Amino acid sequence: MKIQQVHHVAYRCKDAKETVEWYKTNLNMDFTLAFAENHVPSTHEPDPYMHIFLDAGNGNVLAFFELPTKPEMGRDENTPKWVQHLALKVADRETLVAYxxxxxxxxxxxxxxxxxxxxxxxxxxxxxxxxxxxxYDDPKAAALAARAAEVKDEMLEEWTKTKRAPRQAAWLHSKELSEI
Structure with missing residues (x-):
């Protein structure tokens, strides 16, 4: 028994139409599907919503819910803004710079x-x-990831005990990558 892939990832949005237009205009995603109900199918709670779906490439789907009866969207103020994010893969540096x-x-x-x-x-x-x-993945990504994977278990154990950054893969950000 094994998960095949992510079916879709869903986030909340402030405005479904604005969200569709932003992702189409800025990230060239296709708007593929919309659901709307006045009751939540899983909980049967009376709560109107619009559920939109965007094609994020390779069978990956990005979805959003607009919830007009709920309080304005907020965020977890105890989590820095840089932590929770959606990372989308592009082909190469040229594509990244074009975006x-x-x-x-x-x-x-x-x-x-x-x-x-x-x-x-x-x-x-x-x-x-x-x-x-x-x-985009660095051309040396496979070799770098393989080398870093060798110490992943050791790093996780050290982190669990100390809550300080283990140094076994510090070379990843030190630029001593010429031997890879």
Whole structure:
């Protein structure tokens, strides 16, 4: 028994139409499906909602709920804004830079390109306040990830005991990657 893939990931949105237009315009996603009910099918709670679905490529689906009867969206103030995010893969650096240019041309503030050694990313926020990361794998990603995977268990155990950053894979951000 094994999970096949993510069926869809769902977030809340402030405005379904604005969200569809933002993802179509800025990330070139296709709007594929919408559901709307006045009762929640799983709980039978009377609560109207609009559920929208966007094609995020390769069978990946990004979905949103607009909930007009609920209080305005908030976020967990105890979690930094950079932690909770949706990372979307792009083909290469050229594509990443093209998205950066497109987002900035549309008035979206973009952070990066950030070098994470294994991959490179840009970051922005959608109109709902969700942090979006676009990333491409470094050409050396497979070799870097294989080397880092060798110490993952040891790192997790050390982290569990100390709650301090283990140093076994510190080389990933130290730029001593020439031997890989």
């Amino acid at each position: 950066k240019d497109r987002l900035e041309a549309n008035g979206v503030e973009v952070l990066g390109v950030t070098d994470h050694s294994v991959f490179h990313s840009i970051y922005c926020f959608d109109p709902n306040g969700h942090r979006i990361e676009l990333a």
